[in-house]
Amino acid sequence: MKNYKTQMEAAKKGIITEELKRVAEKERMEPEKLLTKVASGRVVIPANIGHMALSPEGVGEGLSTKINVNLGVSGDCKNYAVELQKAELAARFGAQAIMDLSNYGKTREFRRKLIAESPAMIGTVPVYDAVGYLEKDLLEITAQDFLKVVEAHAKEGVDFMTIHAGINRRAVESFRRQGRKMNIVSRGGSLLFAWMEMTGNENPFFEYYDEVLDILREYDVTISLGDALRPGCLDDSTDAGQIAELIEIGHLTERAWKKDVQVLVEGPGHMAMNEIAANMALEKRLCHGAPFYVLGPLVTDIAPGYDHITAAIGGAIAACAGADFLCYVTPAEHLRLPDLDDVKEGIVASLIAAHAADVAKGIPNARERDSQMAMARKNMDWDEIFRIAIDGEKAKRYFESTPPADRHTCSMCGKMCAVRTTNLILDGQKVEFCSEK
Known part of the structure; x- marks a missing residue:
């Protein structure tokens, strides 16, 4: 019988799990070397105990750069069959992760099918699903309701979850004081900001963070600390709100590690090329070497229809400078829900960026x-x-x-x-x- 709950706890105890062994083989790394990285939090192996179809992957220091594919239905476009085709496309091209960002209707059946069939890591953003899952409007949802959705996703087998715990009152104060051109562009961040403002309460994921961690630990779900205050345009990058939230996330990272919960940290956003390397170094410094998961960054704001290219440019620079995990961006970004052709273009652009960075970083056998x-x-x-x-x-x-x-x-x-x-x-x-x- 296992005498550990999570991959991190096992690594701290010197136990080489089956998942770690498989990741070491993929990365051509000695298991003992990988073990120390997982124990320190510099590498994560997102592997929910209920995700039986999973082909485990490692994300973090010294490993090949991984990519994530977003999919899921919206209120205006709700064809689950097409979303499953996108998942099949992602698997065919070798994407290591899929995030179900569905924000409409009853998503449980789709999510369970995705987990049952996909060898990729599966991620979700529980706050997206809260309104549909609970059948309550935002103002009616309680702090405990949000935690119920986290637990439901964990039980279903989700490997990592974006939890926007860093947008607390201190971070919001910094955001308000400086002001922004684009304000909040994170969907999850905007929902929590609205909930906090309407109720007068603290962010429930921050206030009840220990309870969130207890749920994640039980199922070995990796927490992906969401960047609710990421910049949505070049003029807002590296501002007080973004950095204030990152400071909070650094503290939340250490709290998670104390409970043996693995951590990813999410990053910007839109950002000029000359700021990217400094932001990667800042995240690694403030978040104690935790793996960095970036959306883009998009290096210009004027290319709608071509944002897979602006993101690939930023992603290659970011990964070369220390980012570990790239979230793909499609040509449809900012314009519509992506179709199959958009998804393919986004995947290929991200694969090129990740591979180019791995060659530059000297990742073993990348060339x-x-x-x-x-x-x-x-x-x-x-x-x-x-x-x-x-x-x-x-x-x-x-x-x-x-x-x-x-x-x-x-x-x-x-x-x-x-x-x-x-x-x-x-x-x-x-x-x-x-x-x-």
Whole structure:
């Protein structure tokens, strides 16, 4: 029988769990080395005891950068079948996490199906689900009601939950005092801010934080401390509200660790490129090395329809500077609920950002596929090129859309392909363009 409740408690006791062993194999790391990182909180292995289909992943210091895919229904777009297709797409591309952000209707059946079938880590934001789950309007919901939703999600098998516990009265005071251009853009943060203002009460997740941790510990759910005051535009980045909340989150991180609850810390938001590295260092400093989970950051505000690109730019810089977990952004960000094509574009952009950062950080074996691609291109082995590519289907479709006369080249350069020319010369052959041969 297990003599530990959570992955963190096991690591502190020197116990190498099955989940830790599998993560160590994936990361090509000695289990004992990974054990010390989990024990210190610098790495998390989100693995709810009820998520039987899970293929465990590690997030944190020295590990490959992971990506998360958001999905879920809204009041204006409520097709659960399409959302399951998005989950299948995420699995096909190898996304390590899926967050169900459904905020409409009865979401339990969908969430249970997702947990039963998905090998990815499953995350939720309980405050989103509170109104529909409890069938109460926001003002009618009590502090204990919010905790009931947390417990329900934990029992169902959710691996990590975004809990906006850092937006307490002190953080709100800093936000109000400085003022902002975009105010609060976090959906969960805005709901809690509204509840606090309407009721006059403290944030229930902050006031009853120990009770929240007790629930999460029971099922080994990783707490993802949400950034309710993240910047929603460049002008609001690294302001008093954002930093005040991050200071609170640093304290909440230590409190969670004392109860052996694993912690992720969520980060910005919209931010100019020159501020990203400093923000990564600040989070690691204030939150004691806890893994950092970032949305973007989006490095400009003027690209609706292309925000998967602005986020990938920011995500690559962030991950290179210390972020551990990238939340994907799709072309539909700020515009609509993403469709399947949007989801694919968002996943691929995030995978590129994560991989580029891992290469730059020197993550073991990160460059293997790049080296394989270089050899495949040198040999003009198109089938191998398509196999190695992040999106081989798209690469093949592009190649075949304008077929070359000679399959050993592509239609851009034809026989004047630099690789072909150099290969022929090094093989002692002549380069001929005008002869029919």
